[in-house]
Amino acid sequence: ETGVTQTPRHLVMGMTNKKSLKCExxxxxxxxxxxxxxxxxxxxxxxxxSLEERVENNSVPxxxxxxxxxxxxxxxxxxxxxxxxxxxxxxASSQEEGALGLEAFFGQGTRLTVV
Amino acid sequence: ExxxxxxxxxxxxxxxxNYTIYCNYSTTSxxxxxxxxxxxxxxxxxxxxxxxxxxxxEGRLMASLDxxxxxxxxxxxxxVHDLSATYFCAVGRADMRFGAGTRLTVKP
Numbered sequence: 001e002t003g004v005t006q007t008p009r010h011l012v013m014g015m016t017n018k019k020s021l022k023c024e025x026x027x028x029x030x031x032x033x034x035x036x037x038x039x040x041x042x043x044x045x046x047x048x049x050s051l052e053e054r055v056e057n058n059s060v061p062x063x064x065x066x067x068x069x070x071x072x073x074x075x076x077x078x079x080x081x082x083x084x085x086x087x088x089x090x091x092a093s094s095q096e097e098g099a100l101g102l103e104a105f106f107g108q109g110t111r112l113t114v115v
Numbered sequence: 116e117x118x119x120x121x122x123x124x125x126x127x128x129x130x131x132x133n134y135t136i137y138c139n140y141s142t143t144s145x146x147x148x149x150x151x152x153x154x155x156x157x158x159x160x161x162x163x164x165x166x167x168x169x170x171x172x173e174g175r176l177m178a179s180l181d182x183x184x185x186x187x188x189x190x191x192x193x194x195v196h197d198l199s200a201t202y203f204c205a206v207g208r209a210d211m212r213f214g215a216g217t218r219l220t221v222k223p
Contacts, residue, residue, distance in 0.1 A: 033210055042119075043203065050209055075125035090157065096209060103148050103160040104211065 023091030138204035
């Protein structure tokens, strides 16, 4: 299997549930990202991990908790979400090496619905 | 904060016509990307532009970058239906920011 794989592809959860989204990259990249894509807003960068350390957190509510146990895996832990958190959550990875302009590769996304 | 603006947001074209999508960004950046997204699908990388004056072409799509004007263009030549998709530009490195996207529809 190659590329960036996200599971599950679809998730419906209640506001009191706890769930996790998983992302795995098979590209040997050293940076991974979580993005949120909703109908009303442009793609929003949520979290960035570079060399397994979080380097950016764009004022994301604490009900979203990322985890990067190694350079190939990224999780997004969800708890007590709100209906407005319903969106497509995209994982991406890239190789950050100085001035090299290597693009990010995206997974297929997890379509999350909060009821 | 880096802001990225695309226009138009919606574009309906006839097959065979030419058109240009514009991407403006607010702060200096040494790289700019163009992505394509089909409905219900993920983002596919089209171009990476790294320097002022960079031009890249793939099929009917050509992208250019003017870092002094903080402007990139995606030019569509002789559009075909298969080009119907949403096109995003993105700027930055680990803090990559995306434009709102241009939803392109090519009609017969």
